[in-house]
Structure formats: C-alpha cells, structure tokens
Amino acid sequence: MDASELGRWTRFAAKGGIGKCTALQDCVAEGAEDLMFLKDDEITVLMQIPGQPDVFLGYCEGVVGHFQGDAVRFHGRLKKPVLTKRQSAMS
Numbered sequence: 001m002d003a004s005e006l007g008r009w010t011r012f013a014a015k016g017g018i019g020k021c022t023a024l025q026d027c028v029a030e031g032a033e034d035l036m037f038l039k040d041d042e043i044t045v046l047m048q049i050p051g052q053p054d055v056f057l058g059y060c061e062g063v064v065g066h067f068q069g070d071a072v073r074f075h076g077r078l079k080k081p082v083l084t085k086r087q088s089a090m091s
C-alpha cells in the first residue's frame with residue numbers, strides 16, 4: 001500500500017469507516033498486509049475484501065491491514081461503502 005492510499009484509509013478511519021468491532025482474541029500479523037491487534041482492541045472497519053466473505057480491511061492503533069471476521073465482534077451492522085469521485089476544482 002503506497003503512502004497516498006494509506007493516507008486515504010487513515011482519513012476514512014478517522015471518520016468512522018463503515019463500522020467498528022472489538023477483538024475477541026490476540027491476532028499476530030502473519031503477512032505484510034495483515035493487521036495485528038490484541039484482545040479487546042477496537043478496530044475501525046474500512047471495507048470487506050472483495051471475493052473473501054470473512055476478510056476485512058481495518059484500522060487499529062495507527063495501522064491499516066487485513067483481518068478475519070471470526071476474530072472480532074462487530075458493533076452492529078456495517079454500513080454500505082459509498083464510492084464517489086472527487087470533483088475537479090476546475091469544473
């Protein structure tokens with residue numbers, strides 16, 4: 001993930017993402033794209049990974065990464081992401 005993409009996800013997390021969840025267990029990152037968290041950490045859910053029904057992109061303690069849905073308890077329903085294009089300042 002490049003710096004500009006990381007910045008966009010971090011800003012989206014600051015706005016609450018598509019929902020929140022709480023870690024049910026410690027999770028050690030096994031790969032570079034995985035999110036590491038400890039039991040009871042609050043994770044901001046950023047998106048569900050397409051084609052992987054129980055894998056999500058999340059933000060925890062300043063880090064963005066993938067995590068398994070069975071390792072967390074979601075705080076209600078996740079919002080549907082709204083994709084918008086930014087308007088050019090010239091238009």
